Amino acid sequence: MSNGAPTLCRTPPRATSLPQIPDALRAIWRSCTSEIGDADVARSLAINFVGVASAAEEADLRQAVDRLQRRTPCRAFLLLLDDTTRAVTAEVSATTRLSGGTHDIVLEEITIRIPTAGLERMPGLVRPMLVNDLPDHLFWATGWPRNERLFDDLAALCEHVVVDTRRFRSPAVEIRHLDARRQDGLAITDLSWLRLRPWRRALAEAFERIEFAPGTATDVQIRHGTGALAAAMRLGEWLETRLGAKVALDGAGAVDRACPNRVLLRCGDNEIDLQAPENQIAVHVTTAAHCFLPFKVPTSRGTDGDLLAAAIDIA
Amino acid sequence: MSKTKDAAVHRNPLGDELRGGRTAKPCALVIFGATGDLTKRKLVPSLMGLAKDGLLPSGFAVVGFARRDWSDQMFRKELAEGVEQFGRSDTVAAFEALADSFSFHQSDFGDADGYASLKQKLDQIDRQHGTAGNRLFYLATPPSAYSSILGHLAAAGLSKDNDGKFARIIVEKPFGRDLDTAVALNEQLRAGFHERQVFRIDHYLGKETVQNILALRFANGIFEPLWNEKFVDHVQITVAESIGVGSRGGYFEESGIIRDMIQNHLMQVLTLVAMEPPATLSADGVRDEKVKVLKAIRSFQPADVDRETVRAQYTGGSFGGEDVKGYREEQGVPANSTTETYAAVRLQVENWRWSGTPFYLRAGKRLPRRVTEVAIQFKQPPHLLFQGGRPLQSNVLLLRIQPDEGVALRFGAKVPGPDVRIRDVRMDFRYGTAFGGETADAYERLLLDAMLGDGTLFARRDEVEEAWRIVDSIVGGWKQSRHRPEEYVAGTWGPERADALLTAGRQWRKP
Numbered sequence: 001m002s003n004g005a006p007t008l009c010r011t012p013p014r015a016t017s018l019p020q021i022p023d024a025l026r027a028i029w030r031s032c033t034s035e036i037g038d039a040d041v042a043r044s045l046a047i048n049f050v051g052v053a054s055a056a057e058e059a060d061l062r063q064a065v066d067r068l069q070r071r072t073p074c075r076a077f078l079l080l081l082d083d084t085t086r087a088v089t090a091e092v093s094a095t096t097r098l099s100g101g102t103h104d105i106v107l108e109e110i111t112i113r114i115p116t117a118g119l120e121r122m123p124g125l126v127r128p129m130l131v132n133d134l135p136d137h138l139f140w141a142t143g144w145p146r147n148e149r150l151f152d153d154l155a156a157l158c159e160h161v162v163v164d165t166r167r168f169r170s171p172a173v174e175i176r177h178l179d180a181r182r183q184d185g186l187a188i189t190d191l192s193w194l195r196l197r198p199w200r201r202a203l204a205e206a207f208e209r210i211e212f213a214p215g216t217a218t219d220v221q222i223r224h225g226t227g228a229l230a231a232a233m234r235l236g237e238w239l240e241t242r243l244g245a246k247v248a249l250d251g252a253g254a255v256d257r258a259c260p261n262r263v264l265l266r267c268g269d270n271e272i273d274l275q276a277p278e279n280q281i282a283v284h285v286t287t288a289a290h291c292f293l294p295f296k297v298p299t300s301r302g303t304d305g306d307l308l309a310a311a312i313d314i315a
Numbered sequence: 316m317s318k319t320k321d322a323a324v325h326r327n328p329l330g331d332e333l334r335g336g337r338t339a340k341p342c343a344l345v346i347f348g349a350t351g352d353l354t355k356r357k358l359v360p361s362l363m364g365l366a367k368d369g370l371l372p373s374g375f376a377v378v379g380f381a382r383r384d385w386s387d388q389m390f391r392k393e394l395a396e397g398v399e400q401f402g403r404s405d406t407v408a409a410f411e412a413l414a415d416s417f418s419f420h421q422s423d424f425g426d427a428d429g430y431a432s433l434k435q436k437l438d439q440i441d442r443q444h445g446t447a448g449n450r451l452f453y454l455a456t457p458p459s460a461y462s463s464i465l466g467h468l469a470a471a472g473l474s475k476d477n478d479g480k481f482a483r484i485i486v487e488k489p490f491g492r493d494l495d496t497a498v499a500l501n502e503q504l505r506a507g508f509h510e511r512q513v514f515r516i517d518h519y520l521g522k523e524t525v526q527n528i529l530a531l532r533f534a535n536g537i538f539e540p541l542w543n544e545k546f547v548d549h550v551q552i553t554v555a556e557s558i559g560v561g562s563r564g565g566y567f568e569e570s571g572i573i574r575d576m577i578q579n580h581l582m583q584v585l586t587l588v589a590m591e592p593p594a595t596l597s598a599d600g601v602r603d604e605k606v607k608v609l610k611a612i613r614s615f616q617p618a619d620v621d622r623e624t625v626r627a628q629y630t631g632g633s634f635g636g637e638d639v640k641g642y643r644e645e646q647g648v649p650a651n652s653t654t655e656t657y658a659a660v661r662l663q664v665e666n667w668r669w670s671g672t673p674f675y676l677r678a679g680k681r682l683p684r685r686v687t688e689v690a691i692q693f694k695q696p697p698h699l700l701f702q703g704g705r706p707l708q709s710n711v712l713l714l715r716i717q718p719d720e721g722v723a724l725r726f727g728a729k730v731p732g733p734d735v736r737i738r739d740v741r742m743d744f745r746y747g748t749a750f751g752g753e754t755a756d757a758y759e760r761l762l763l764d765a766m767l768g769d770g771t772l773f774a775r776r777d778e779v780e781e782a783w784r785i786v787d788s789i790v791g792g793w794k795q796s797r798h799r800p801e802e803y804v805a806g807t808w809g810p811e812r813a814d815a816l817l818t819a820g821r822q823w824r825k826p
C-alpha cells in the first residue's frame with residue numbers, strides 16, 4: 001500500500017561566496033545533468049523557502065527541510081546564526097528524486113552561516129534569488145529576536161511566516177509580540193498550535209458526548225512541562241474564547257514534552273479528563289448519567305518537519 | 316446538512332474542529348468476510364491510515380463477521396500483522412491505540428441467529444464505544460454470499476436509517492456478471508436499502524489521479540475549450556497488466572478482461588474524461604453527468620462487434636527473462652477456452668461534444684508493462700507550415716494514472732540552430748515530485764467517504780447497469796462470432812488485428 005521510499009540523491013555541498021551563489025547554483029544544475037548521464041533532469045519547485053535557526057538548531061532545521069522537500073519541492077535558503085565567529089560562509093547543494101526514469105531537482109539548498117547581526121543583509125541577498133511566480137514562506141525556527149526588525153524584514157519578503165513558539169525563551173511576553181503582527185495582517189502559523197491538533201480534536205470529540213449549555217461555568221486545568229508552556233498558553237486561550245472557561249496552567253508536568261500532559265475540564269456535571277502519559281491521549285468523559293469507556297487518540301501527527309509541511313500546505 | 320447535524324454542531328462549542336477536516340460521525344463498521352484477504356491487506360490498513368491522519372471519529376468500532384472459530388484476540392493479531400505488512404508508515408501505533416475497538420463475531424452468513432446476536436452486540440458497542448447507533452456494513456465476501464447477507468440484514472431490521480442514525484452498505488465488485496445479474500443484485504439491495512445507503516466500490520475512483528481528471532478539466536481554464544470533437548482527434552484509455560492470471564485462472568475464466576476491467580474501471584475513467592461539467596460537485600450532480608456519457612454510447616449490433624472490437628488470448632513466450640505459459644496452459648483454464656485476456660474496443664459517444672471522435676479502450680494481461688493512462692490525442696494544425704524532416708506527431712495530453720502518476724503534454728519545439736527544424740518534446744508534471752510524501756490508498760478515501768455518506772466516488776445503480784448494457788452487447792456479439800479470439804505473445808502489446816481498429820493513420824501508443 002505504501003509507495004515505498006523514493007530514490008533521492010544529494011550532491012555534495014559546494015562552498016561559495018555570497019556574490020557567487022547564483023553561479024554556484026547553475027554549476028550544480030550542470031553537474032546533476034552530467035553525473036546522471038543519459039537520464040533527463042528536470043527541476044520541479046513549488047515554493048521558495050527561507051529558514052532561520054541558530055547554529056545549534058541546524059540539525060533540526062535540516063531535518064524539517066528534508067521532510068518538507070518530500071511533499072513540497074523548494075528552493076531553500078537556510079540562514080544559520082552563529083555568533084561565535086564573524087565569518088560569513090555559504091554553500092549550495094541540490095537533491096534530486098528519481099521518478100519514472102527522470103531525475104527531478106526537488107531541493108536547491110543554499111546554506112549561509114552568519115552572525116545574528118548579519119541577518120540584516122539577508123533580505124537584499126535573498127530577494128533576487130527567489131524563483132519567480134512561486135509562493136515564498138519564512139520559517140523562523142529559533143527564539144524571538146532581541147532586534148525585532150530582523151524578523152520583520154525577512155517576514156516582509158514572504159507571504160507566509162511559520163514560527164515555533166516552543167523555541168521562544170519567554171513565551172508569555174513574546175507570543176504577544178507575535179500576535180500583534182498577526183493582528184496587523186501578517187499570515188502566521190505557529191507550530192505549537194498545529195501540534196495541539198490531536199488535543200483540540202480530542203476535546204471536540206469529548207464535547208460530542210455531553211450536552212453543553214452556553215454560559216455554563218467551566219474550569220480548566222492544564223498541566224504541562226517547561227517545554228510546553230507555549231502550547232499550554234495557546235490551548236488555554238482557545239478554551240477561554242470558546243467556552244468562556246477559567247483556565248489555570250500548572251507547570252509541574254514532564255519537561256521534555258512539546259504538548260500538555262493533562263487537561264482536566266469541568267463544566268456543570270460533566271468532566272472531561274485528557275491524559276497523555278505516552279504517545280496517546282486517553283480521553284475520559286463522565287456525565288451525570290454516564291461514564292463512557294475512554295477513547296484514545298495518538299498525540300502526534302508526525303515530526304516537526306511534517307508539521308512544517310502541513311503549515312505550508314494550509315497557508 | 317441535516318437538521319440533526321445542525322443541532323449537534325450548535326450544541327458542541329468546539330464542533331468546528333470536527334468539521335474543519337472531513338470528519339465522519341461515530342459509527343460501527345461491520346465487515347462480512349473479515350477473515351479474508353481484502354480485510355487484512357486493504358480495509359484495516361486503510362482504516363489505520365485514516366486513524367493516523369486523525370480522520371476516524373472517536374466513537375468507532377469494527378466487528379468482523381466470518382465463519383472461523385476466532386477469538387477477538389486472534390482477530391486482532393491477524394489484523395495487526397496486516398497493518399504491519401501492508402499499512403502506511405506509523406500505522407502500527409494507530410492500530411495499537413484502537414485494538415480494543417475490534418471484535419470478532421462468529422457466524423455463518425446463512426444463519427439468522429448470527430444477525431440477531433450481531434444486533435445485540437452492536438447495541439452494546441454503542442454504549443461502550445459511543446458509536447451512536449450508526450452502522451456501516453461492508454460486503455468483503457464472494458458475490459455468491461451477497462443475497463443471503465442482504466436478506467438477513469433486512470430481516471433483522473439492521474438495514475433501515477432510523478431517527479437520524481444511519482445504516483449504509485458497501486458492496487465490492489463484481490456487481491453482477493451481466494446486465495440481468497446486475498439488475499437482480501440491485502433489486503436485492505433495493506429490497507433492504509435505499510440507493511443513497513448503497514456504496515458500490517470501484518477502487519479506481521478512489522485514486523487521486525483519477526479524481527485529478529475532474530480537477531484538471533474543471534479547475535483550469537485552458538483545457539476545457541479544447542476538450543471536444545473540434546480539437547480532439549481521438550482518446551485512448553489503456554489499462555495494461557504485466558502479470559498473467561496466475562492461480563486465479565478458474566475465476567478469470569468466468570469473467571474475462573471485459574468483465575474484470577472494462578465494464579468497471581475503464582468505463583468509469585471514460586465517463587470522467589467525456590462527461591459535461593456538472594452543475595455542482597454533489598454526488599448526484601457528478602453521477603448524473605457520468606451516466607449521460609454511458610447513455611450516449613449505443614449498444615453494438617452483433618454484426619458490428621468483429622469490426623469494432625478485438626479480443627485475444629496471450630500465448631506462451633519469454634517475459635522479463637523467463638519463460639511464461641500461455642493463457643490456455645494456465646492452471647484452471649480449459650485448453651479450448653475462448654475467454655479473452657486482452658480486449659480493445661472502439662466506442663463512439665454520440666453527443667454534441669464528441670460526435671465523430673472515437674474513444675479506444677484497451678485492457679490486457681501479460682502486456683509489456685503495468686500501466687494505466689488516458690491519452691487525449693489532438694488534431695494536427697489545419698495548415699502545416701513546418702514540413703520536411705521527420706513527420707511531426709500530433710499533440711498529446713497524457714494523464715498517467717499509474718505508475719508515475721502525472722500529466723504530460725507533447726508538443727513541437729524548434730531545434731536550436733539556423734535551420735527551422737521542429738522536434739517533439741514533452742512537458743511533464745509528476746505527482747510524486749510535486750506533492751511527494753506518501754499518498755493514501757484508494758480504500759482510505761473511499762471508506763472515509765462512505766462514513767461521511769458521500770457517494771460521489773461510488774458507482775450508482777444506473778451507471779453500473781448502463782455499463783453492463785454496452786458490455787453485454789459486445790459479449791453477445793463475440794458469442795455469435797465465427798472467429799476464435801486472436802492470439803498475442805506474452806510480453807507484446809496485443810494482437811496485430813488491434814491495429815486495424817485505429818483507422819486514419821492513428822496508432823496505438825506503447826506507453
Ligand SMILES: NC(=O)c1ccc[n+]([C@@H]2O[C@H](COP(=O)([O-])OP(=O)(O)OC[C@H]3O[C@@H](n4cnc5c(N)ncnc54)[C@H](OP(=O)(O)O)[C@@H]3O)[C@@H](O)[C@H]2O)c1
Nearest residue numbers: 348349350351352353381382383423424455456457458487
Ligand atoms: N482481495 C483483494 O485484494 C480484493 C480486491 C478487490 C476486490 N475484492 C473483492 O472482495 C471480496 C472479498 O475478497 P477476499 O479476497 O477478501 O475473499 P476471501 O479471502 O475469499 O474471503 C472470504 C471471506 O468470506 C467469509 N465467508 C465465506 N463464506 C462464508 C459463510 N458462508 N459464512 C461466513 N463467512 C463466510 C470467509 O470467512 P471464513 O474464512 O471464516 O470462512 C472469509 O472471511 C470479493 O468479492 C473480491 O472480488 C478483493
